Amino acid sequence: MKKNLSIVILLISLAISQSVFSQTYSFEKGKVPEGWKIDKGVLHISSEKYKSGSRSLQIKWKQNAVLTIPSPTGISEACRNRNGGMNAWIYNESPTKENLLFSFRDETGKEVCQLPFLLDFKGWRCIWAKFQGDMNMSSKSNIQSVEIQFPQHTKKGVTYIDLLEFTSKVSWQNMSDAQYKVNRTDYSLIPDFIGYRNATPKVEKVITAEDNQITTITNRLTTWYLGSGQHSSERWIKMRTENEKTFIRNGVKAAQKIKIQYTEDHTPQGEPLFPMGAPTIIDGQEAKKFRSINENILLPLALDYRKNQNDQSLKKALYIYDWFNDQGWADGSSMGTLCFEKLRSSGYFHSFFLLKEQLSPEQLKRELQTMNWFTMFGICYQLPSHAGEVADNLRALAIPKLIYALSQNDKQEREVALTAFKHYMDNAxxxxxxxxxxxxxxxxxxxxxxxxxxxxxxxxxxxxxxxxxxxxxxxxxxxxxxxxxxxxxxxxxxxxxxxxxxxxxxxxxxxxxxxxxxxxxxxxxxxxxxxxxxxxxxxxxxxxxxxxxxxxxxxxxxxxxxxSNLAYTSTVGEIELVIQLASSSIAKEKPVTGTLFMPYSGLLVAKDSLFHFNIKGFSRYIWDFESSATENTKGRYLGYGQIEYFDFKNRHKSFNPQETDFDWNYIPGATTKVLPDKVLQDKGGSSSGHRNFSDETFLTGVHASDKNAMFSFRMHDITYDQSFRANKSVFVFEDFLLCLGSDIQTKDKRYPTVTTLFQSFSRNTSEERMPEGYILTDPSLMYAVKGGAVRTSSEGSHTRAYIEHGTAPEAAKYHYYILKNKKKVLARQLLSNESPIKVIAQDNDAHIVTYKTKEITCGALFNAQKKYEGQLVSQVNIPLSYILEKQKDNSFKLSVCEPDMRRISRAHMGLLTEEDVIQQEKPYDTQLTINGLYNVECPQKTIKVSLDKEKDKTYITISTIRGENYTLLLHQADH
Missing domain, CATH: 1.50.10.100 (Chondroitin AC/alginate lyase)
Known part of the structure; x- marks a missing residue:
């Protein structure tokens, strides 16, 4: 069955690739295309060099030669599309400092655009260039013919072309390289490789080092790769060593298919290699990728040589470096794009460090230049005006950057590179x-x-x-x-x-x-x-x-x-350092408990020895979810107020996507519309389809103490249904969580709106209805719901329990408790008129509750214009949340979170510009009016306090920023 399925997939891939490449000139028919002619030179179909199949077009050109291509296949459609352009692979035999010029002409012979392509290289190079976007062709222009103009001053040369395609869709990932330029000004997704390549290796103040200090770094890195042999009898070391042997053995075996072949002039011969950006199937054949050799072969060969002294593995690895270079893996070569290639090249980077002492001077110089290009080391000389770095560049390129710096032979150049790298990492x-x-x-x-x-x-x-x-x-x-x-x-x-x-x-x-x-x-x-x-x-x-x-x-x-895929970390030295720290006499910590609000995650964490809760929202600054064509396609509701739990004692948890029947509409804690799968997976009105923001800034949390915390956010979907809103709060106390919702609304009459209590995959659930509401249990927790319409549905062991708000609710609410200890007595009490909890406000202005017996008041104040005269915190000048805890001697601890980041946002991530992304958060003078006269102090920062004895008010001004929590200590003032 699996074999048949594989054949079907292959046939589909072949069909797709053939349709995509049906307009590609691959020269496999053995004839120069009809009408192609060169005025000073010879055109020949050659089997000496090829990027696909077994042939390419060989051009033996003379000074000022012009190759004319009349009415190229696909050119009309390519002209009509703003992303239309040219893809091609070019092989050059003899480097020259002159350009090859692609001149595109209309029916009158007038040039409508051109692409200069520098021939200062030997080997294969790739072109991905758009007529309108990169060559500035007018959208009204039409191309009738192409002229390839050869150098004006170089007497002669030999160039090969393969896989020439005039396409209606050149990849958005295309980038400038050493041969040609594209018009890219936004480098947020595709880095400025050329800018980094051209960076001057210079730092303000060079940090010098003795040779033995450099040796210390080099030895640590070498030991990290190879191990020291000190803990060889340890069980974990043996385990890692044995699995490393398998890794090496598999790589060496795979390398047997690679034959070391050179021509008389020492040019490597080998099958064509392609970057990740190339199609999987080209000309009906599976394209062999650099990535597969990087991940599976290069590093095992290097380790085999260093650990087992296998000279054959060394020879094979050195050949691969030459082969790679000839195929386009070279300094200044983009191969179309390096967007993802740079992230999947760990085998190349790490093998270089292990083998660099064995490279010839020419190879070492060449590969160091290639390392500089692929690692974007030049970024180290161009520190930005702000801190940070893209995670991809850290995980995939931080160690390779260090390898490049350490590998400089000249002492001063090495010191400059290491100084720049140190500053780069501190900033990153x-x-x-x-x-x-x-x-x-x-x-x-x-x-x-x-x-x-x-x-x-x-x-x-x-x-x-x-x-x-x-x-x-x-x-x-x-x-x-x-x-x-x-x-x-x-x-x-x-x-x-x-x-x-x-x-x-x-x-x-x-x-x-x-x-x-x-x-x-x-x-x-x-x-x-x-x-x-x-x-x-x-x-x-x-x-x-x-x-x-x-x-x-x-x-x-x-x-x-x-x-060795994204990043190679699985070394013997890694485990040696783990064992080294494990042998320390320092005792292990006690189980971690407490509460924490993380404003940049839109997340409240509350944990004790038995349970861990995560409560999640989205806002103007926190996107809702991420997906791809195949990953997390139903994950729309993960940030819609999800209350996730882990039950440590019984080993249960609330989020179980690994279950076949898991229903993504019923995420516990979330307020959602129950949608058919097709609609749930639909990309909605956003051109991004995911990573959508809200227009609401109110996403707040307070971690007042280890046992008391709160979370609140104003939910608004501006992507799929702009009428869908809700105010949602969760108040965390020692024995239970109180969940409040208000102003739940949508105009959608097709699909019901619900707030999910739980989704369980165990038969250990129950439900009891009573005059005050409902009491339900899942395998870990008890849910006490005050009023509302609770529904449960079960199929086998799968149970969903939720509060139903109906279709098109206008101002629906919910009020329920989650009890950690499943005490029904407490559940009944919480639902009764004798409840220790009093809900003071549950509307579009505020959610305010008091835990009467604990003398704790929690407030989520959505409306800064409203006065809350009955409360100690009677007015604020900006929406915020707080927890007020009464202390001894009639004093109070007031914990505050004002959530607005005060920076730009967009409807979804794809609309954020480079300038948007780095906009700094701005502080705000938050003012709180307190009923009564109090002396106030703040342990974190200086605040302004004024007392109005006539009005019996205390006014507090505190500068708030980044959704941080602040503690205010209120001590009653003498009248």
């Missing part, structure tokens, strides 16, 4: 403004302009930590601030993880990729060992994770996995 690991990555002020981690904790950010944390370790106690050591950021990033990561799992609302497009914390254990070790003495907090956290019985299987699987 700084707290970034706005939507920019990667580290945020609350130690959320950003990628794609939003919180991304299942991937990208943990990898960036890992890379940053490894760099810190490699450079520590040398002149190029990262700054104390950077070490602090790495430490807080790791400690915060372990806090918001439940066991090893990140919150479901921050998984990006990987809903089944929550388990990730075990992969950061080495990062804890690297960072802890980068301090003068191993950091106690990091070590204690590391030991708790490492020694937990529940984590052993995941840790074993991590140690057993050896690969």
């Amino acid at each position: 690991l700084g707290v970034a403004p706005g939507f920019f990555g990667t580290f945020k002020a609350d130690f959320s981690g950003y990628h794609h302009r939003g919180p991304y904790h299942s991937a990208y950010y943990p990898h960036a944390l890992y890379a940053g930590a490894l760099i810190a370790y490699l450079l520590h106690n040398t002149p190029y050591a990262l700054s104390e601030t950077t070490l602090h950021n790495l430490k807080q990033g790791l400690l915060t990561f372990r806090f918001f993880c439940a066991g090893l799992e990140v919150p479901a609302g921050t998984v990006g497009r990987f809903p089944k990729g929550q388990q990730i914390l075990e992969t950061l254990l080495p990062a804890f070790a690297y960072t802890a060992l980068s301090f003068k003495e191993p950091d106690k907090e990091l070590t204690a956290a590391f030991k708790r994770i490492l020694e937990s019985t529940e984590n052993q299987q995941a840790i074993t699987e991590y140690i057993s996995n050896v690969n």
Whole structure:
């Protein structure tokens, strides 16, 4: 069955590729296309060089030669489309400092656009260029013929063309390289490779180093790759070593298919290689990619040589470098685009470090130039005006950048490169403004302009930590601030993880990729060992994770996995450092408990020894969800107020996308419209289709103490249904959570609106109706619902319980409790008139509740124009949330969160410009009016306080920013 399915897929791929490439000149018919002619030279179909099949067009040209192509196939349609243009592969035999000029002409012979292409290279190069976008052709122009004009001063040369295509759709990922330019001004997604390549290797003040200090860094990196042999008898070392042997063995075996072949002039011969951006099938054949060799062959060969002294593996690797170079893997070569290629090249980068001593001087110089190009090292000389770096560039290119700097043979050049790299890393690991990555002020981690904790950010944390370790106690050591950021990033990561799992609302497009914390254990070790003495907090956290019985299987699987795809980290040295920190005498930390609001994630975390809760929203600054054509396609509602729980004792959790019957309409805690799959997966009105923002700034949370916290947001869908709104709040207390909703509305009469209580895959559920409402249980929790229409539906062991708001609700509400201990007595009390909870406001102005017996009041104040005269906090000048806790001697602790970031936003991520992304958050003078006279202090910052004895009011002004929490201590003043 699988074999038949594979054949079907292959046939479909062939059909697609043939239709896509039906207008491509691949010269496989053995004839020069009809009408093609050159005035000074010879055209010949050759089998000497080819990028596809077994032939290409060989052009033996003389000075000032012109090759004319009349009425090229596909040119008319390419002209009509604004993304139309030319794709081609060019092979040049003899470098010259002159251009090949593609001149595009209309029916009168007038040139309508041109593309100069510099011939200063030997090997294959690729062109992806648009007529209108890159060559500035008028949209009204039409191309009738193409002239290829050869150099004016070079006497003669030989050039080959293959896979020449005039297409209606040149990739949006195209980029300038050393041969030709495209018109790209926004580098937010496609970096400015040429700008970095042309950067002057210069720093303001060079940090010098003794040779032995450079040797220290080099030795640490070498030991990280190869191990020291000190812990060879340890179980984990044996496990990693055995799996590394398998990795090497598989790579060496795969390399047997590669034959070392050179021509008489030492030009490598080998089958065509393509970048990731090329189609999978070209001319009916599967395209062999650089990536497959990078991931599966190069690094195993390097390790085989270094560990087993296998000279054959060395020879094969050195040949591959030559072969790669001839095929276009070279300095200044974009191969169309390097958008993703640079991220999938770890085998190349790491193998270079392990083998660079064996390269000839010519090879070393060539590959160093290639490393400079692919790693974008020039960015280190062009520090931006703001902190931060894209997570991709950290996880995939931080170590390769260090390899490039360390590999400079000239001492002064090496010192300049290492100084630049040190400054780059300090800046990259700084707290970034706005939507920019990667580290945020609350130690959320950003990628794609939003919180991304299942991937990208943990990898960036890992890379940053490894760099810190490699450079520590040398002149190029990262700054104390950077070490602090790495430490807080790791400690915060372990806090918001439940066991090893990140919150479901921050998984990006990987809903089944929550388990990730075990992969950061080495990062804890690297960072802890980068301090003068191993950091106690990091070590204690590391030991708790490492020694937990529940984590052993995941840790074993991590140690057993050896690969080199996105980033190569699975080394023996990695495990040696984990073992080194594990042997420390520092005791493991106690189970982590407490509450934390993370404004840059739109997330409240509340955890104790038995339960972990994550509550998630979206806003003007936090997008709703990420998907792709195949990933997280139904994840629209992950940020619609999801209340995710983990039950540590009974090993249950609320978010179970791995279950076949999991219903994405019924995300616990979320207020949603129940949609058919087709509609749920629809991309809606947004051209992005995901990563949609709201127009509401109110997404707030207060972590007043370990046991008391709150979360509130004004939900508004501006993408799929602009009439869909809700105000949602969750108040967290020691034994239960109170969930309030108000002003739930939509004009949609087709689909019902619901707020989900739970979705369970166990038969251990129950429901009881009573005059005051409902009491329900799932396998872990009890739900006490006050009023409303509760519905449950069950199929086998799958149960959904939800509050039904009907179709097109106008101002629906809900009021329910989640009880951790399943005490029905407490549930009945909470629903009764004797409830310890009093709801003071539940409307479009505010959600305010009081826990009478604990003397705690929580408020989400949506309307800054309204006065709340009956409350201690009677007025504010900007929407905010607060928790007021009565202390001894009639004093109060007031915890406040004002959520507005005060920076630009757009309807979805795709509309954000480079300038938008780095816009700084702005402070605001937040004013609170307090009923009564109080002396007020704030431990975090200076505040202004004035007392009005006539009105019996206290006025507090505090500068608020970034949705941060502030504590105000109110002590009754003497009258």
